[in-house]
Amino acid sequence: MRTIHASVVLGAGLLAASAAWAQKSTIEAIEEYRAMLADGNPAELFEMKGEELWKKKRGPKNASLEQCDLGKGPGVVKGAFVELPRYFADTGKMQDLETRLVSCMERLQGFNSAEIAKTPFGKGEMANVTALATWIAAESRGQPFNLPQAHPMERNYYEAGKRMFFMRGGTHDFSCASCHGEDNKRIRLQDLPNLTKNPGDGIGFAAWPAYRVSNGQMWTMQLRLNDCFRQQRFPYPEFGSDALTALSTYLGVNAKGAKSAAPAIKR
Known part of the structure; x- marks a missing residue:
């Protein structure tokens, strides 16, 4: 019986070690994949x-x-991205x-x-907003x-963003915290950073805008x-909605001290 028990314990230990090794290898492989993708990130084109759009004379005027003014004075771009969202007195x-870019436009x-x-993402002037945001983010990398x-x-x-982050709802009774409220969570091969605190440099809020390879x-x-919101089975918020600004404020404040990697590259 002792021999059988020892064999079971040894077998369990080997399985656990094998699983840990496999997980580590998978994570390492994903990081290598991301490093290869980052070499020549298409975000550079954006x-x-x-x-070019920032400096070009356009529009009816x-x-x-x-x-x-992105918060640091008219025309100042460097350092603005890492201090947004924020309150602007001129718009109240x-x-x-x-949304600040659209106000300036x-x-x-x-x-x-x-x-x-009302323009879909990737279309018309909304595509230009994306390009502008990408460049401005890069200036604070x-x-x-x-x-x-x-x-x-x-x-x-x-505070409103914090409440939204933990609010459960939809057909699957999900909240943002369902995926991003604890350490060491994953979906398939995807690591899920804990966004209730500073998740680290270039992770979570500090990685967007980003180019999606997929x-x-x-x-x-x-x-x-x-x-x-789509994955939670919620309706899409409108562009510039208070809900999106509140969530971004919550995530951005929690990321204090994290260094921006935007524009990053994602799977």
Whole structure:
């Protein structure tokens, strides 16, 4: 009986070790795959387009976006991305990078912000917003996130985003926290970072906008969050909705100190 018991224990130990080795090997292989993809990230093409759009005179007013204030003063791009979303006094709103860009396109260039908001991602002026956001994010690559929380609305949006993050609903009774509320969770081969705290440099909030290899598209943070709502079986929020801004505020504040890797590349 002792021999049988020892064999069972030894066998269980070998299985556990084998599983741990297999998991480690899989994770290492995925990281190698990501490193290979990052060499020549197609996001660079969107960066180039975004910089061109920033400087180009366009729209009914035939003006550029070079006087757009992203939170650090008119025309200042470097360091702006890692401090968004934030409160803007001129609009009286909390705005993320995308909604702030649309406001500038309307005020400086004469575009219709409502029409842009109704345009699907990847189409028309919305595609230009994605390119602009990609370039602006790239200008802050490697800088730590430090979203402001001085204004009451900034703190309110953080708390609203936190409640949304943990709110369960939909046909599957999911919340954001179902996937991203604990350490060491995975779906198939995909690691799921814990977004209730700083998950680390270039992870979670610090990795978007990103180029999605699986569909050949550039995804902004709003589109990424929309896909999370889809997986929860919720309806898509409207572009620029308070829900998306609140969630981004919660995630961005939690990522304080994490260095931005955006625009990154994803599977």
